[in-house]
Amino acid sequence: MSTEGRSAEPASATNALESAGFVRLITRADGDALAASGLLASALDDSETPFQVTVAPTVAARSKRVHTPANEDDVTVVVGTADVVADADDVIQLATPDRPATLEAVDLVRDLDVTPDPVIALAGIVASGGDPGAGESEWLETAAREQGLLEQRPGVAIPTADPVDGLAHSTRLHAPWSGDRDATREALADVVDGDLADFDADDHRAIASLVALDVVGADRVTDAAAKTIGRALQPYVTPDGPFETLGGFADVLEATASVAPGTGVALAMGHAVRERALEGWREYGRRTHVALRDGSTGRYDGLFVVGIDDGPVEAVARVGAAYRSPEPAVLAVGDGEAAIATREAGSLGATVEAVARELTEQAPEADVGYDGGQRRGYLQFDPDVGETMIIAAVRELL
Incomplete structure (x- = not known):
């Protein structure tokens, strides 16, 4: 079972990173997670702690990396949802569903007595769908302005x-x-x-x-x-x-x-x-x-479907939801992958996991992978899986 919404306690996470001989950073594939990983990697670089960053687009891919045997003093930081053993001392997870990963990383970096780059942090927040300077990011905007980094x-x-x-x-x-x-x-x-x-x-x-x-x-x-x-x-x-x-x-x-x-x-x-x-x-x-302009389209109650031959499905779904969809949610279906995007705030993690399970039950050979985040969901599957099956599963569970 994947875990979503559990982050490491600040003190234990800080202690683990400060004593680590090597840190493995495993991150989901989006702009918010990249910014979070970059901030953490820069902090580790400052402390001369060896590290490696891996971008893994699905929960299964990240989980496999987490469970790869490691040395005794290795620490793993997961940015995103993954199958993590509860209370594992050598794994730190940044996966709060209703908060940008960038803000989670900012807190952790500051606990390490490193000042995060405010521009990179704010860019990550914008990539997550947030507004720079709103809420918890107000101090980052203020710092960037005072340093002449933002106008x-x-x-x-x-x-x-x-x-x-x-x-x-x-x-x-x-x-x-x-x-x-x-x-x-x-x-x-x-x-x-x-x-x-x-x-x-x-x-x-x-x-x-x-x-x-x-x-x-x-x-x-x-x-x-x-x-x-x-x-x-x-x-x-x-x-x-x-x-x-x-x-x-x-x-x-x-x-x-x-x-x-x-x-x-x-x-x-x-x-x-x-x-x-x-x-x-x-x-x-x-x-x-x-892809958005040339793709085939279909409209259902609450869902707009875009079928594409080539193109990044997550971007097609996101841009489609923002500018072209008459429905609040968009499903973009490509060759062996699909993405869901919504205009409504909230995590799609549980929804896309349920869709993946439904597809696996109907087609056990489909080898379905998934990932979910703020207003986004991603699916990987065998290209032989029919678009009709995917649409039906998303309609039922969205």
Whole structure:
């Protein structure tokens, strides 16, 4: 049975890490978890504690790593749900379902007397679906502002200074031109004309207005789109960060978690992998928008289904729920994998686990893997499993 919602006691976790000879970090594959792992890895690096980071996309994959024999002084930190032996002294789990893993990691890092990078921490919180500076993250935003690492301006939250590049590949929005650089350039022709170095607040404001109008005026757009695009406007700029804005940083973390996890871990540790990360992010964004635009669709009571031939299913489900779905939940089904995303707050961990069990009962040979988090669920299965079976299981249990 997987465990969700149990985190290590602060004192015991701190003592375990301080005395560890080697630390294994095993993390789920999303931007929030990458940021959490990066903060912890950086703290271990500061203390010269050897470590290894592994990104594992399913509960079963993480559990297998946890139960791999280790040396006596090894400690394992799991970011996400996994099958963990209760009260195991050598395993620390960060898996509270209603709190970003990044905040769990921030607490642990501070207990180790290390100051977490506030920009990376805030990017992880944004990737989790949270708002920077809200609730527990208020002090992080304040610290970043006081250090000159964060400031707010008009515009759209993208990772690049070039608005054409940033908007074409962003998965924080979905417009008629998304995923197509030439179409994006044409759409921005009236407002992007000149040297980017000369851009001022009025230019950024004009771009934001155009983007918002194109998003909410698109065919098949839903009422939720206006609220979602609003969260991508008035971005926090990160003058000394690897990317132009905090929201853009979060978008790249999400992308690399899916397509280039090793690069994503290095990025979350503050290493200079910007160009490699952007390459993965561009391809991730392009495939997401093409798949969402070209995929087959079906509508059920409470569920919108997108069938795709190619593309990152989790991003398709997330962007679809935010901009295209007339229902509160989206199921994106690809070849051997599927994802669920919802607009409602709350963990999908229990739901996606129940779906996985249902599929396993119906098709024991399907080799179903799963993972769940805030507003997201992920499934892996044998490609021979029919889409109809998956839809039926999700409809019954969602």
